[in-house]
Amino acid sequence: MKRINSHNKNTRINRGINLDNEPPIKIYKEIVENKKCIKSYFSKCFDLTVRQVPFFNIEDRKVLVVYIEGLSQKKLIEEFIISKLNSDIIKGSGSDECEIIKCKLGIQDSQVHSDIQSSVSAIASGNPVIFVDGLENSFEIDLSTPPGRSIDEPSTESVTRGPREGFTESVNENVVLIRKKIKNYNLKVEKMKMGQQTNTNVVISYLENKVNKKVLAELKSRLKKINIESVLDTNYIEEYISDSYVTIFPLIFRTEKPDIAAAKILEGKIIIIADGSPVVLSVPTLFTEFLHAGEDYYTRYSAAILNRIVRFISLLITLLLPSLYVALTTFHHELIPTNLIISIISSRRNVPFPALLENILMLLSFEIMREAGVRMPKVLGPAINIVGALVLGDAAVKAGIVGTSTVVIVAVTAITKFTIPALELEVPIVIMRFFLLLLSGYLGLTGLVFGILLISIRLVSMRSFGIPYMFPICPFSIKANRDELFRAPMKKLNKKHSGL
Structure with a gap:
């Protein structure tokens, strides 16, 4: 040669x-x-x-x-x-x-x-x-010892009960953390390299006796088609293998906790680990997964059911409350009790803006404060949120820019959003909230119902690696709902939905 x-x-x-x-x-x-x-x-x-x-x-x-x-x-x-x-x-x-x-x-x-x-x-x-x-x-000689951090609890997935281990940036350590949970020869770990410049180690892991072979073949096919110069985080891979890149809804589940990743594998799913990222991906994904928390399985089933009900109700409140308030106060006064409408009118008598613009300004202000709190140092972040919520809110009411009823609506909307455990739903919730708010502000309850129908149609039409995104709600399955909308006792919770 x-x-x-x-x-x-x-x-x-x-x-x-x-x-x-x-x-x-x-x-x-x-x-x-x-x-x-x-x-x-x-x-x-x-x-x-x-x-x-x-x-x-x-x-x-x-x-x-x-x-x-x-x-x-x-x-x-x-x-x-x-x-x-x-x-x-x-x-x-x-x-x-x-x-x-x-x-x-x-x-x-x-x-x-x-x-x-x-x-x-x-x-x-x-x-x-x-x-x-x-x-x-x-x-x-395999003596690679790159610098890394110790195993600690992820700040984005803290729990009151249950394991507190979190993934690190080392793919080898992450694989060991999963093998520590699943001591089974059926646990397969396949390795590949991605990124022409970075040569990043990427691992897929699954249980051979439980995984859906069609989903596994589809995932490998999509991974082989990836042609990218660098892979610095699992999000680089997620955007390539996702079923749709034009949707606001997350089609791939993320986690930083080994116990959750192990649970996904035991359900028959496949996880993807990339070197340099503490976040692992899980496919296929259902919408209801984003409303589950790891500690649902570390408390009694009655407490887990109550917590899930609270999350589903909070999701509806944070999405619909501002839109419902604007629709009723703008177009449907007759549906509001007399004493309540009098109180709302008296609180807004000096406000120069219509209800729609008033709510949009308040919600935008809240999103700005939230983003500022995230970007500020940890010591100053809580202080920024407190100052923004108390001082600016009180000053806006006294200045007659917003009404007290609007402040209450926005506060309840913000608090209920924090009950959603998955950060991936944060942006979709904000976008859907403003979408429904605009429809309600111009069309009233008719616009609100129309917007809900559009979102529902979009959700039920999506799939994740061939699996209906809204399963087991649509198509409905009683057996699968043992651990989706509610959580059955461990004795009855034998295995997850068979649709995967």
Whole structure:
């Protein structure tokens, strides 16, 4: 095979050509040539470390140890590679040197490379690679130890009862956290690389004896079609494999908790883990999943049923209350009790804006305060929300900009939204709320009913990997509703919906 000189390779690499698109370059027998070649790939990289050590104390035989400082611990390299190469002596000349190296250093067949590109990818992934003088193979040692954070409770999915472990940015640690929950040989973990520039490790995990084979085949097909330069978070993958990218509704479930991910796998679903992200994806997804909380299964079923009922009612309140208020006060005064309408009119007698504009301004103000509270430092975030809610709200009422009834409506709308456990529903709720508010402000209750019908039609028409999004509500299933709208006792909660 024709070799490519170092200057040409360096020029091609600097232009950003992917390793996968290059013709394979065989490894040289001379480690000096391999050293030049590796350095040409990692030119202008101060953290590349190249060490030359003896090959089992054999005269005139050297080994090149190459790794990136920081991705591999120097202490581990000294203990598991350098010390073994320096101390052991090969006896006899008839032994297969490749097999001896694999045995001494604990190297698998898949970690033996015959081309430069595979060696470069291994080094970039954080694993040390050794080149032996006289051999046309390189050997990858799995000692990657990239910096990461410890396992702690996710701030977005805190619970009062139940496990408090959370995923980290390490794909290997995340897989271990799931295997700790599911000790079963049927748990399959398949690995692939995505991103032409990042070469991110992506893992899909499922129970082979419970997963829907059609869904699994469809997921693998969609993953293979992804052609992207970088994968820095699971959202990069989500937008590619989602059934529709023009909908506001989340079609793929996310979580940062291993116990929830394990529960999804036990239901027959597939989870997707990406290196560098603590958020894992679960497919297929149902709408009702976003109204479930992990602690529903760590309390008595009666408490879980009550909590779910509260969430469903809160969802309706946060969506419909502003629209219903505007429709009644603008078009349907006769439907409001006399004492209540008198109170509303008296509170709004000095307000210069119509009810529709008044509610839009208040809801927009609340969304601005919420976003400011999220972006501000944790110490100042709560203070911003308190100041905005109390000071600005009270000042707006005294100034006659809004009525007290509107402040109450917006406050109840905001509080009920916080009962929804899934952050993915936050933006869809806001968009639907303004959509229904505009229809109610111009068409009254007729517009509100029309908007509800449009949203319902859209929800029941969507699918997630072939599964109806609103299952088991539409199509309705009594058996599946044991753990969707309500939660049955554990004795009756044998398995999830069979539709998956």
